[in-house]
Amino acid sequence: MRRLWPLTVRGTGALILAVGCFVTANEFGIAELVYFGILLVAVIVAAVASLYLSRRSDVVTRSLMPDVAAVGRESMVRVTVGVRTALPTPPGVWHDTLPKGLRGTAEGVFPALGSGLRRAERVVQLGYTVTGVRRGVHAIGPLAVRSTDPFGLARRQTLFGERTSVTVAPALVDLPALTDFAGETGGTLHTTTNQLGQGADNLVARPYSPGDSMRRIHWRATAHRDELMVRQEEQESTPEASVVLDRGVLRWSTEAMHEPGADPGFEAAVSACVSAVARLVHDGYAVEVLDSDGTVLAERIDGGDMAAVEALLTHFATLAARRDDSLARLTRLFTGVMTGPVIVIVGRFDASDAAAIAPVVHHSTLPMLFAVSPVGDALDRAADHGWRVGIIDPDGDLAQAWGNAVARGVSHVVA
Template sequence: MGWKSRTSFKNCSPAPQSASWHRMEKIPRFDSRNALSWVRSENSTPAILRRLRLDLLTVRGWCVLGAGIFLVFLAFMFGRHELMALGISLVVLAGISWALALGLRGRTRIQRQLLSAVPSAGEVCRVQLHCLEPATIQEQLPEGFGRGPMLDTPGELEYELIFGRRGIHQLGPAQQIVSDTLGLVRGMVNTGETLEIPVRSELMDLHRLASLGEQMLTGDARHSRSTTADYYDVAIRDYQQGDSIRQVHWKASARQGKLMVRQENHVATAQALLILDTKFEHWCHSGVDLRLSIPGGSNEDLPSSRRFETALSLASGIGLRYSTGGYQLSFRDLSGAPLTSQHRQATSDAAADSDFDSFHAATAELALDASGPDTNASELFGDGLHKELLGFRDEPVIMIFGELTVAQARWLATLARTVRLAEVFILVAHPERYDSVQQELAGTGWKVHLLPGTMGAAGMWGG
């Protein structure tokens, strides 16, 4: 009775009110960081039945199939042709119902659309599920989210996801609930295609570290003496006596009806270098490190650790702060190889944002380098990076390490004669054991931070 009244109310409601009522519905949200938001239910069906998709048969379906096989056995024993025909009919009936239900796999056309921008870990990502065919669809979310939302089609559904970890997360394939009128088959079959969502590293809030802002200059940094890159902003002005004829802008002069000349205004943009340690043995050093597997979509999972994820969040937060301040950032690993595949096209504020966006997008697939130990344990940087540092004598250099020995710290301190403005972050499991390393770097004039990387981005500053 309640269903009928609700249906009649929907039919009598004006279309604009119905649309507004749907907009007022709360969008379901799924958060992989909340372990208590769902309960994992283990399927008690034997694995062999799930592999052959025989779990689609209901109890009634198994009874019909079993009765058919039993009648065929009796017909064989007693030679009764009518029992044989009846038994074969029951077996064929169950088989046809199973085959028709299994044949629906992949037939339903389901469309997914990412409504929000490419998310970072911890941000809300909105997805729309749409289907024009009549069906009952249950979305299949990545591992860690639990059971997905259900949709009775034709129609659409919007839901929100909060990813707790970066990587290439895979949505789908969705599962369609199939059944027949006789009640012999009921279950879920995979349908539709998958959607890969690249999730970037979490952006660390750097306002908790007050001393960081002393060296990280803001918008006025582009006019400071540390600026090395430049470009020319071309403007048009009236011709003045003494201007060269080569400066005349003939097209602008024709439009204005008077002589116009080019005036090139010199604009400087600050540069900075961020060095991120990506050596596997530096971030997975001992049993204290919590090793993680970052989803790689259709590819293999990426090796990582809790400390390296914290380092990526720190690097992303620093990169965002510098790019919004007008700096053009270069991102390098210890060998000097760029951490982003895109190359700088121009030097401007837009290019500064583009450099950071390219790096932040690359963090979705950034993996640790497990190529092996360094040939020279005392020297951290490769020849290419060492030469590049010569061009950053008065520009900010940020270094983020996962492991630093006393010999490496002593070698690193020799670079202080070349690099004046440097900020060093060492993310280790036990900062109290690195007093000797800190003493080696104490005379450089750099700012050195020994941070407990195992606490994660949220607890690093005591939050």
């Protein structure tokens, strides 16, 4: 806040002393005290003038490294202050205002500057480290610089109103790889093995066409079909996976609809969602991210495209819950489809939900279900239907819960 009273404790004491000198001189007729009081007032006025009469123009810009902050991750903030002043300015103390989504110590010493009448604008570089604590888009600023005169009698606080918007993405957790389970889930390890020809036949037979080389005749298929068949290489498709985040507000608190970061359970679910996507993409899966009602939350991300994962993190910085509850309709999204891993992330989850989404298991090579607030034995029932289940605890270890779920366990890990 901008202080209205321009004097420090020392300056206020000097002013009180000057007034006391005038009063005493008037009561007791001591002329010397009048001169002393005038001297004190003159020094105080000079101190205030040295701070408030200097004309200065300041421009503040900020940059973040990396460009997007994340919950639990440190980022470096660089502050550039361009200063042009007619009179020399004393040193001071600066403080940058941090929003509730960031935590750090944003203060330090602001250097003294000489006269800039004959010089170009001077640039002052400041810096500090922040840690993301709440998902969303937040504004850093304003920057405050507090200066005092050389005698410590007067003070001035200057606010530079420029604010800088900072995006805080959800926390990204490094989850155990699925490559150890690739033979079951259809992951990249299985694909690579097939491409190397180690125990897999990537050749299919088709009817002979005029012009086909006789060296490509598939004699076994010819005998079986009773017509001439030739070998044709079958191109393997990229393994696919789906991550479903149920945003129905009935499964979360109402705060999850209005402000990112307000509901710890929803924040843990969003973090689990982006972490699962990052793991699958890193393992080579082409991943689609959906809501339980079929809404596409992110365009298909090709295997290995980690730049698209970073874009997903930025996009999910403002993701919120929605009004409708449509988990029971999840089965429709996979009707007639056979895909790789299907990761479903929900909030409140009960026995009726377990029965409603049971058919999805038959359309996935690795069905995984994570709930923040399971009710009763709902997860046990889901496991009986074939889901690999886990509990997401906002204060727990998501990586361990993920690993245990992949290994067909029911995990509930508290930090």
